[in-house]
Amino acid sequence: MDSGDWAMALEGDGEAFGRVFDRHRHRVQRHCMRLVPVDTDAADTVAIVFLEAWRNRARVRLVDGSLLPWLLVTATNVAR
Template identity: 75%
Template sequence: MRTGSGDDAEDWAAAGRGDGEAYGRVFDRHRGRVRRHAMRLVPPEVDVEDVVAVVFLEAWRRRRTARLVDGDLLPWLLVTATNVARNATRATMRHRRLLATLPPAEHAPDPADRHDDGAAVAAFRRLSVADQQVLALCVVAGHREAEAAAVLGVPIGTVKSRLSRARKRLGAQFAEHPAVSTTSGGHR
């Protein structure tokens, strides 16, 4: 699809004088064709958008010397895209060969797998959602009871009673599961 040689010739001449808007029109006019061309040339692990960006960077760098063919810059862009795609493909192949020479990495266990969340978190998770909410707001986050009541949409008296019962239930969780409390390495 030719866009008219006059468009490229005029815009490219203006771009050569440093007109960024004219360069932008050339970019908008040819970006799709350059991208489709690059997609046919590079392996899937090469980012096509990177190839397109390098092509247009080269076009900007060489805006005074890039050759138009019958007033059209697209042929020059496609040749440049071919060269950039070849370079990107060669770099990818070199990277693959390098990775193939490296010994396989030893599996390092995740340190989080060796530790549980602690006795308090385990006990907290066994509480009801209502108990968790009031404890999270008042104890963990440090909000006043009035603020917790506003967040939960309940009267302040309800928050006070829920908080009192939730603390008792949390204490009971430690009593019911003594192996989880302080003997498993958790902190009080």
């Protein structure tokens, strides 16, 4: 799951954050495409979601060791 990489990301490890990004970007992209059907707008939404994850990483909550639920909720809020 994400807990190990996220613990390292909390310390500022960009590579660990990159692994989380690689693990979840396709799922977040699919979710965003349902919310924002224009490809470029959906891509922008994905970028904002992961920017917010990095900026707010100390406040992000993992659910059962996964960041995905937080990312999907954030994507929904960003799309609105």
